[in-house]
Amino acid sequence: MEKSEIIGFLRSEGEERSSLFRRAREVRDQTLGNKVYFRGLIEFSNICSKDCFYCGIRKSNKRVVRYEATDEEILTACRFAWENRFGSVVLQSGERSSPRFVDRVERLVREIKRFSGGELGITLSCGEQSRESYQRWREAGAHRYLLRIETSSPALYARIHPQNSLHTFEKRLEALRLLRETGFQVGTGVMIGLPFQTVEELAADLLFFREIDIDMCGMGPYIEHEHTPLYQYRHLLLPREERFGLALRMIAVLRLLMPDINIAAATALQAIDPAGREKAVAVGANVIMPNLTPCQYRRDYLLYEDKPCLDEDAELCRNCLEARIELTGSEIGYGEWGDSKHFQHRTALP
Ligand code: 5AD
Numbered sequence: 001m002e003k004s005e006i007i008g009f010l011r012s013e014g015e016e017r018s019s020l021f022r023r024a025r026e027v028r029d030q031t032l033g034n035k036v037y038f039r040g041l042i043e044f045s046n047i048c049s050k051d052c053f054y055c056g057i058r059k060s061n062k063r064v065v066r067y068e069a070t071d072e073e074i075l076t077a078c079r080f081a082w083e084n085r086f087g088s089v090v091l092q093s094g095e096r097s098s099p100r101f102v103d104r105v106e107r108l109v110r111e112i113k114r115f116s117g118g119e120l121g122i123t124l125s126c127g128e129q130s131r132e133s134y135q136r137w138r139e140a141g142a143h144r145y146l147l148r149i150e151t152s153s154p155a156l157y158a159r160i161h162p163q164n165s166l167h168t169f170e171k172r173l174e175a176l177r178l179l180r181e182t183g184f185q186v187g188t189g190v191m192i193g194l195p196f197q198t199v200e201e202l203a204a205d206l207l208f209f210r211e212i213d214i215d216m217c218g219m220g221p222y223i224e225h226e227h228t229p230l231y232q233y234r235h236l237l238l239p240r241e242e243r244f245g246l247a248l249r250m251i252a253v254l255r256l257l258m259p260d261i262n263i264a265a266a267t268a269l270q271a272i273d274p275a276g277r278e279k280a281v282a283v284g285a286n287v288i289m290p291n292l293t294p295c296q297y298r299r300d301y302l303l304y305e306d307k308p309c310l311d312e313d314a315e316l317c318r319n320c321l322e323a324r325i326e327l328t329g330s331e332i333g334y335g336e337w338g339d340s341k342h343f344q345h346r347t348a349l350p
Pocket residue numbers: 054055056147148150190191220221222223224225268303304305
């Protein structure tokens with residue numbers, strides 16, 4: 001698919017758009033079946049050493065009450081995931097790289113592997129780290145890693161991050177390369193509808209995913225947050241419904257471009273439309289991340305406004321998601337890791 005064709009799809013309306021959505025779903029069903037996998041998401045700490053201009057838990061947002069879930073809380077959430085046959089969990093946090101933090105994550109990964117007899121799959125999403133830290137976490141038993149590139153345009157990346165050595169596009173790219181070399185299944189993604197972002201850049205993001213040969217993708221609409229620097233540009237944003245529609249088209253086109261990768265239905269979709277994640281599943285996504293973060297912390301992990309599921313406990317979230325997925329005519333892959341077929345294909349012995 002050429003860039004111009006992708007741009008055409010991203011702008012499509014009416015019958016053209018319906019046929020894009022239909023084809024994306026067919027491609028998913030033919031390549032991966034109609035199963036959707038759950039990853040229990042545990043946002044275990046909002047302490048962050050970075051200051052991204054879009055993010056509600058950025059270091060300089062002094063209104064945020066910082067927390068760190070205890071080992072027991074994290075393990076309880078993991079046990080819930082395991083007992084409910086979720087197959088895997090995602091441990092996500094703000095970015096930190098102190099030896100204490102790196103040790104802690106390693107210890108938690110080992111403990112989760114131990115109590116589940118190796119059954120529970122573990123995905124990490126803890127930002128940019130050194131090769132050594134990635135290796136330690138991989139050896140401890142984590143096997144997937146999520147690190148969004150946020151945008152594949154170096155110029156746009158520079159506009160949405162502070163200009164210092166902590167926040168460079170090159171470092172982000174390098175981290176993705178290290179993760180791949182360390183043997184992780186690598187997931188990345190972008191925000192859709194950022195201020196200053198163009199449809200051309202979004203098309204380039206999709207080609208970038210194919211170029212670096214990702215295994216998994218999670219991408220969702222950008223949603224403004226009052227206590228962040230990007231909020232001043234909110235007058236430049238597309239209306240929320242248009243950002244949402246663009247995100248669905250991005251998912252559908254990516255499914256056509258990369259039929260065998262895992263694509264997550266981002267939570268941010270649900271901040272705009274209550275059925276947002278199910279709509280993403282209907283156009284080619286095959287992974288959903290129910291929130292298992294202990295309830296007392298959820299209001300402190302507000303990356304953006306109107307984040308859903310602030311009150312629901314884990315059990316409620318599961319019931320609610322289950323009913324909704326079944327409405328979309330998909331089946332839930334209980335008790336399976338649901339690894340990226342793309343990763344299996346690219347690492348298969350000849
Ligand atoms: N709107 C949408 N997504 C956001 N993220 C951070 N802030 C926002 C926002 N305001 C996303 C980033 C990050 C992921 C964990 O959450 O893409 O990688």
